[in-house]
Amino acid sequence: MATTPRQRPERAAxxxxxxxxxxxxxxxxxxxxxxxxxxxxxxxxxxxxxxTVSRVLxxxxxxxxxxxxxxxxxxxxxxYVPLGAARSLAVRHHEAYGLxxxxxxxxxxxxxxxxxxxxxxxxxxxxxxxxxxxxSDVPSAVGHLATRVDGIAVLGSAAVPPTLTRALRxxxxxxxxxxxxxxxPGGERVELVAAENVHSSEQxxxxxxxxxxxxxLYVGDPAPAPDISERYAGFVAAHxxxxxxxxxxxxxxxxxxxxxAVADRxxxxxxxxxxxxxxxxxxxxxxxxxxxxxGRDVPGDIAVVGWDDxxxxxxxxxxxxxxxxxxxxxxxxxxxxxxxxxxxxxxLPAPVVLPTEVVLRGSCGCATP
Amino acid sequence: MATTPRQRPERAAxxxxxxxxxxxxxxxxxxxxxxxxxxxxxxxxxxxxxxTVSRVLxxxxxxxxxxxxxxxxxxxxxxYVPLGAARSLAVRHHEAYGLxxxxxxxxxxxxxxxxxxxxxxxxxxxxxxxxxxxxSDVPSAVGHLATRVDGIAVLGSAAVPPTLTRALRxxxxxxxxxxxxxxxPGGERVELVAAENVHSSEQxxxxxxxxxxxxxLYVGDPAPAPDISERYAGFVAAHxxxxxxxxxxxxxxxxxxxxxAVADRxxxxxxxxxxxxxxxxxxxxxxxxxxxxxGRDVPGDIAVVGWDDxxxxxxxxxxxxxxxxxxxxxxxxxxxxxxxxxxxxxxLPAPVVLPTEVVLRGSCGCATP
DNA sequence: CTGTTAGCGCATTCAC
DNA sequence: GTGAATGCGCTAACAG
Numbered sequence: 226m227a228t229t230p231r232q233r234p235e236r237a238a239x240x241x242x243x244x245x246x247x248x249x250x251x252x253x254x255x256x257x258x259x260x261x262x263x264x265x266x267x268x269x270x271x272x273x274x275x276x277t278v279s280r281v282l283x284x285x286x287x288x289x290x291x292x293x294x295x296x297x298x299x300x301x302x303x304x305y306v307p308l309g310a311a312r313s314l315a316v317r318h319h320e321a322y323g324l325x326x327x328x329x330x331x332x333x334x335x336x337x338x339x340x341x342x343x344x345x346x347x348x349x350x351x352x353x354x355x356x357x358x359x360x361s362d363v364p365s366a367v368g369h370l371a372t373r374v375d376g377i378a379v380l381g382s383a384a385v386p387p388t389l390t391r392a393l394r395x396x397x398x399x400x401x402x403x404x405x406x407x408x409x410p411g412g413e414r415v416e417l418v419a420a421e422n423v424h425s426s427e428q429x430x431x432x433x434x435x436x437x438x439x440x441x442l443y444v445g446d447p448a449p450a451p452d453i454s455e456r457y458a459g460f461v462a463a464h465x466x467x468x469x470x471x472x473x474x475x476x477x478x479x480x481x482x483x484x485x486a487v488a489d490r491x492x493x494x495x496x497x498x499x500x501x502x503x504x505x506x507x508x509x510x511x512x513x514x515x516x517x518x519x520g521r522d523v524p525g526d527i528a529v530v531g532w533d534d535x536x537x538x539x540x541x542x543x544x545x546x547x548x549x550x551x552x553x554x555x556x557x558x559x560x561x562x563x564x565x566x567x568x569x570x571x572x573l574p575a576p577v578v579l580p581t582e583v584v585l586r587g588s589c590g591c592a593t594p
Numbered sequence: 595m596a597t598t599p600r601q602r603p604e605r606a607a608x609x610x611x612x613x614x615x616x617x618x619x620x621x622x623x624x625x626x627x628x629x630x631x632x633x634x635x636x637x638x639x640x641x642x643x644x645x646t647v648s649r650v651l652x653x654x655x656x657x658x659x660x661x662x663x664x665x666x667x668x669x670x671x672x673x674y675v676p677l678g679a680a681r682s683l684a685v686r687h688h689e690a691y692g693l694x695x696x697x698x699x700x701x702x703x704x705x706x707x708x709x710x711x712x713x714x715x716x717x718x719x720x721x722x723x724x725x726x727x728x729x730s731d732v733p734s735a736v737g738h739l740a741t742r743v744d745g746i747a748v749l750g751s752a753a754v755p756p757t758l759t760r761a762l763r764x765x766x767x768x769x770x771x772x773x774x775x776x777x778x779p780g781g782e783r784v785e786l787v788a789a790e791n792v793h794s795s796e797q798x799x800x801x802x803x804x805x806x807x808x809x810x811l812y813v814g815d816p817a818p819a820p821d822i823s824e825r826y827a828g829f830v831a832a833h834x835x836x837x838x839x840x841x842x843x844x845x846x847x848x849x850x851x852x853x854x855a856v857a858d859r860x861x862x863x864x865x866x867x868x869x870x871x872x873x874x875x876x877x878x879x880x881x882x883x884x885x886x887x888x889g890r891d892v893p894g895d896i897a898v899v900g901w902d903d904x905x906x907x908x909x910x911x912x913x914x915x916x917x918x919x920x921x922x923x924x925x926x927x928x929x930x931x932x933x934x935x936x937x938x939x940x941x942l943p944a945p946v947v948l949p950t951e952v953v954l955r956g957s958c959g960c961a962t963p
Numbered sequence: 964c965t966g967t968t969a970g971c972g973c974a975t976t977c978a979c
Numbered sequence: 980g981t982g983a984a985t986g987c988g989c990t991a992a993c994a995g
Contacts, residue, residue, distance in 0.1 A: 263988055274966045279990060289964060306765050309742030310682035311988035314971045319679060321722070321742075329704040339698045342725050346735070351742060353690070353720050356711050366715070373678030373690075373720060396675050481905075507905075514909055536850075536876075537906040540883055632972060643982045648974060658980060680972035683987045 262303035271299035282307065321351040322563050323374040325367060327382065328358045331507065332535050333552055334380075337402065340556025341378060348564045350375075371397055376563040378402055381419070382450035398566035400559050405451035416566070417576035418558045420550040422452050425581045426459025427466075429530060429548060430502055432583065434463060436590035438500035438528055444487055444512065445504020446476040453504050456532065460502055472498075479504060484511030491527070492519050499527055500589075506531035506538050506547055513541065513588060524590040534584050543587025551579045631672035640668035651676065690720040691932050692743040694736060696751065697727040700876065701904050702921055703749075706771065709925025710747065717933045719744075740766055745932040747771055750788070751819035767935035769928050774820035785935070786945035787927045789919040791821050794950045795828025796835075798899060798917060799871055801952065803832060805959035807869035807897055813856055813881065814873020815845040822873050825901065829871055841867075848873060853880030860896070861888050868896055869958075875900035875907050875916055882910065882957060893959040903953050912956025920948045 268275040273292055280286040281296045288296075299305070313319050322345050326334050338354070345352045353374055360366045371377065376397050381404025400416045433441060441464075447454035457474055464471035475496065477483040484507065490496040491512075503509035509531030513523050523529055523543060531538060531547040538545035558577060566572060587593030637644040642661055649655040650665045657665075668674070682688050693710050695703050707723070714721045722743055729735045740746065745766050750773025769785040802810060810833075816823035826843055833840035844865065846852040853876065859865040860881075872878035878900030882892050892898055892912060900907060900916040907914035927946060935941060956962030 264990095265988080275989075276967080276991085277965060280965085283990080287964065292965080304765050306737075307741050308683070308988055310679045310688060311971090312741075312990075313679035314677070314683055314973090315988080315990040317971065317990095329698075329708050330701075332699075335698040335704050338723070339725060342723055343728060346725075346729065351722050351724075351739070354707070354711055354723050355720075356708060356715075359712060360715065368675075370720070371675050372681075396673055510909060535905075537909050540879060540906050540910055542911075633974095634972080644973075645975080645982060646980085649981090652974080656980070661981080677972055680987090681974075683989090684972080684974040686987065 262305040267299045271295040319375045321374045323353045323370045323377040325355045325379040336552040337556040340553035341560045344557040344560035375567045378559040400562050403452045414572045416572045420579050421581050422455035423459040426456040427463045430460045430463035433500045440498045441500045442498040443474040481511040484508045485515050488512045488515035501529045503531045506533045506535040529588045543593045546586045546589035549582045631674040636668045640664040688744045690743045692722045692739045692746040694724045694748040705921040706925040709922035710929045713926040713929035744936045747928040769931050772821045783941050785941045789948045790950050791824035792828040795825040796831045799829045799832035802869045809867045810869045811867040812843040850880040853877045854884050857881045857884035870898045872900045875902045875904040898957045912962045915955045915958035918951045
């Protein structure tokens with residue numbers, strides 16, 4: 226077979242309108258052409274080459290207004306929807322970023338995702354979401370994700386980072402959100418973005434101590450999530466700074482039901498404390514409510530503080546003292562960094578840390594505003 | 595140029611290990627090969643054809659254990675990550691579904707998304723998320739999305755459906771979540787999945803009337819969201835059934851700040867009512883709290899009920915009477931239907947409607963549990 | 964301003 | 980059980 230000009234097989238185009246389609250009525254319904262118009266069919270119908278079709282669709286190169294119109298007309302007459310995969314293959318970019326988070330309960334992940342998606346969209350990137358919880362084989366799920374994105378953002382607490390960063394070994398840019406440096410095996414090309422934890426936790430704990438409390442308990446398991454262990458470190462630091470002895474953390478999962486259980490252990494006398502520093506608001510809220518229902522006075526008998534400033538924290542009485550993180554900004558930042566990296570930028574040598582804000586309400590002992 | 599067998603340009607493969615890589619130590623770090631291993635480089639390294647590589651990676655066809663190992667070895671020596679776009683182009687499927695929702699505040703969208711992602715993942719599909727709010731040009735964003743997915747699920751209240759379904763005209767399967775039949779212009783190939791609204795709203799309203807209330811107000815704008823207008827229809831129906839005259843809805847956006855404003859209008863006497871049926875919990879909660887802060891007794895002076903059963907509704911006192919929707923299931927269902935459709939199934943003729951559940955707590959006047 | 968021509972990397976018949 | 984060849988639909992030089 227000699228080198229003949231590429232002959233596209235005439236797609237069984239069975240024109241929906243008989244023939245003289247000189248001025249087709251676009252509003253005519255039911256005129257769906259076979260299926261799968263391609264750049265070739267559009268080009269043919271417009272009487273131009275595929276390059277021209279590509280040009281007007283891309284809007285990059287200059288095309289005469291006349292041919293431009295012909296192409297546009299053909300495009301919507303045929304209901305042409307370009308095949309993203311073909312474009313991706315040609316431009317050698319997926320134009321998509323992956324985001325891996327554990328789940329989507331509470332405002333934290335949602336805000337993160339919103340920030341990420343917003344910025345990604347501005348940058349012309351799609352976002353493919355992967356929820357790690359409940360996936361039986363996370364590594365392979367991540368591997369599959371890597372197949373279709375230019376870069377991946379992972380939440381540090383997703384328990385994926387180690388596996389992930391190893392599996393990808395510099396193959397794709399990765400940014401770890403709210404992770405710790407230990408997530409980065411041997412200086413791989415991984416970046417970190419996070420909200421400040423240690424200092425604000427120390428500050429919050431000190432504030433509670435300033436209220437005259439002396440037997441504080443830290444509630445929540447620091448082990449699985451880097452940010453939580455940082456918060457516990459702050460808790461410890463505040464104690465150490467005054468020569469006090471910090472208690473071991475009460476290691477429970479971050480569930481409302483676990484909060485109730487902790488409250489019961491306090492009510493039964495098993496746990497003793499005059500203040501509770503909780504790993505997040507869900508825990509703090511469920512504990513406080515249970516305590517109150519049992520007749521305890523918060524903060525009179527016992528102070529309770531949380532972390533995240535969820536909506537409920539504004540509605541309960543007393544209001545929940547907590548810490549607000551710039552979660553949305555974290556998402557934005559992650560997308561931004563990913564974009565830089567895909568563009569060829571070198572990974573930032575040090576983690577980017579965003580400031581947090583302690584929100585004082587009544588549950589810590591402050592005069593309720 | 596005669597038809598010579600396709601000569602792949604030897605990728606500048608500068609082998610990271612000198613030569614005799616007979617038994618390469620996989621743990622050796624820093625051995626990242628150039629960049630972008632392809633199926634060709636893997637094949638070459640394994641001494642097989644690309645077809646064979648494809649076979650073992652796909653796991654479909656039968657390959658001898660020996661060659662299988664060689665391939666696998668080459669794959670991870672080269673850190674081969676297949677290019678999803680190339681696969682998509684070849685198999686003529688994106689293996690991805692799009693989900694279009696307005697935003698991600700509150701538990702509703704999150705649960706929906708979780709359900710959708712979970713089911714999609716089980717079906718081997720990625721999910722590309724598009725948040726409509728804040729996008730200046732939603733139709734084009736959706737158009738771009740259509741470029742890279744096999745099907746799209748849209749939230750009825752996203753205000754996209756009409757544009758969307760028109761723009762896609764049967765090009766891709768679409769399922770509208772919590773939309774109304776009016777979203778489906780002229781019997782296009784669009785499906786509807788939704789939670790029941792009219793009946794449960796009527797039931798909830800009747801319950802409030804049964805508490806002896808007579809001047810009910812519906813708070814929230816039914817116009818933009820089909821599900822809200824259905825709920826208002828239920829509100830109306832409950833009144834009509836007893837020969838009562840339903841009030842016009844108090845048309846406000848679904849924001850806490852708006853709830854506060856509504857409460858203020860009640861406190862000032864501008865609005866008069868002994869019960870408030872709110873379009874969602876956020877509204878109901880902000881109104882109730884404001885009323886209480888001003889000294890009003892809920893439900894004594896005025897009853898308040900919401901919709902969605904958010905977390906806060908369990909924590910406030912009195913507990914918020916509300917309606918729980920099977921949101922997660924809605925997401926699962928949407929993914930499921932999309933998959934069926936992509937598989938060639940015909941669109942379901944009638945909407946699939948999932949049952950909801952009225953949750954009675956104290957804010958309606960019930961003895962608070 | 965427009966058309967021709969190569970690939971992009973993978974899955975997939977066919978042969979063998 | 981394995982290899983050679985072809986095409987998926989699009990972008991991007993390169994000519995004209």
